[in-house]
Amino acid sequence: MRKYRIIISGGGTGGHIFPAISIANTFKKRFPDAEILFVGAEDRMEMDKVPAAGYKIVGLPVSGFDRAHFDEQREGHGSFSEKLALGEEDDP
Numbered sequence: 001m002r003k004y005r006i007i008i009s010g011g012g013t014g015g016h017i018f019p020a021i022s023i024a025n026t027f028k029k030r031f032p033d034a035e036i037l038f039v040g041a042e043d044r045m046e047m048d049k050v051p052a053a054g055y056k057i058v059g060l061p062v063s064g065f066d067r068a069h070f071d072e073q074r075e076g077h078g079s080f081s082e083k084l085a086l087g088e089e090d091d092p
Helices: 014-030 046-052 067-073 080-086
Strands: 005-009 035-041 056-060
Touching: 005 014, 014 035, 014 046, 035 046, 046 056
Parallel strands: 005 035, 035 056
Antiparallel strands: none
């Protein structure tokens, strides 16, 4: 039988972590020899919940972006939302 090596990423909230753990559990039942590794944010909930479920996890230094100021952070003329409304594309 083929040996699977799987990486699962996602987290931050229980709405992402627990479904991911459920998928890992289902895969592990079907393929007991599978190696499953989770990847998540090093300072978030997944760093506790995933090992508690019996899986290895690697924490990465990640952060979100400032959505409130997203348009201001973009280069070029006009905001991203204005371009979307006009159906324009960014210059290559």
